[in-house]
Amino acid sequence: MSERHVTRDFTLPSDLSEVHRVQTEIEEALQSNRFGDSDVFAIKLAVEEALVNAIKHGNQMEPDKAVRVGYTVTDEQFSIRIEDEGLGFSPADVPDPTAEENIERPCGRGLLIIRNFMTSVDYVGRGNVVVMFKIRDPEPAE
Amino acid sequence: MSDTPRRQRITVEDIGDIAVVQFVDKKILDEQNIAMIGDDLFRLVDELGRRKLLLNFSNVEFMSSAALGKLIRLHQRMTQVGGKLVxxxxxxxxxxxxxxxxxxKMLKIVKDEQTGLNSF
Known part of the structure; x- marks a missing residue:
């Protein structure tokens, strides 16, 4: 076990400005575990999209609702669990944003980005919890 | 109207009739910031009548899907007014x-600013 491994559990208010603070914290943990720039970019983007979804679509920005976040960074992988207090959703009901009829829609790309930038993504519970991880690229490109 | 000065989020350089836009922020993320950048870009089209926009992303290190939405709306607006967005x-x-x-496939994206200037 490396001494750099990080595990954190906390609760966020439904405030989008909190997202940046979490991203910065995670970025530092990833860098100290030798994640490459592309991995860091991918994880930050997926976390951004997932937290915005939880705050905006899950909790509907309601100030009395919170988002629970738990993540772990090791030198092998990053994993995170994000739970909102919303009604949940079924990912299968989200339209494909790359379909011709949807390509000009200005929203709906977050899930696609999360799925493609992480190694694994699962929605559990009633669809109000996302659990995802990414395995570190051991030989990141310069 | 508020008297509070707004922080500059884009810079615009006119090269001929092309408005070359640089982004001040390295990260284009939160909705308020994206909305303000969008307002500035739409003002170039709707109030200043610019019809050739070249967005230079060389300073941008990170952006979210919310920013993509704003770019799509800008593309749609440019198409409506017969302009071009690169x-x-x-x-x-x-x-x-x-x-x-x-x-x-939908947006015109080129390698560098010179190629962009030559594409209008």
């Missing part, structure tokens, strides 16, 4: 997002 100098990681979402 984007250039997009970082490799950000470009993967455009490719993944297939927006690279």
């Amino acid at each position: 984007m250039c100098a997009i970082a490799k990681d950000i470009m993967t997002v455009f490719v993944l979402t297939k927006l690279d």
Whole structure:
């Protein structure tokens, strides 16, 4: 076990400005575990999209609702669990944003980005919890 | 109208009749920031009558899907008014997002500013 491994559990208010603070914290943990720039970019983007979804679509920005976040960074992988207090959703009901009829829609790309930038993504519970991880690229490109 | 000065989020350089836009922020993220950048870009089209926009992303290291939405709306607006929107100098990681979402097929994206200037 490396001494750099990080595990954190906390609760966020439904405030989008909190997202940046979490991203910065995670970025530092990833860098100290030798994640490459592309991995860091991918994880930050997926976390951004997932937290915005939880705050905006899950909790509907309601100030009395919170988002629970738990993540772990090791030198092998990053994993995170994000739970909102919303009604949940079924990912299968989200339209494909790359379909011709949807390509000009200005929203709906977050899930696609999360799925493609992480190694694994699962929605559990009633669809109000996302659990995802990414395995570190051991030989990141310069 | 508020008297509070707004922080500058874009810079605009006129090269001929082309408005070359640089982004001040390295990260284009939160909705308020994206909305203000969008307002500035739409003002170029709707109030200043610019019809050739070249967005230079060389300073941008990170952007979210919310920013993509704003670019799509700007593209739609430019099409409505018979203008042209071109984007250039997009970082490799950000470009993967455009490719993944297939927006690279809908939006005109070129390698660098000179190529962008030559594409109008």
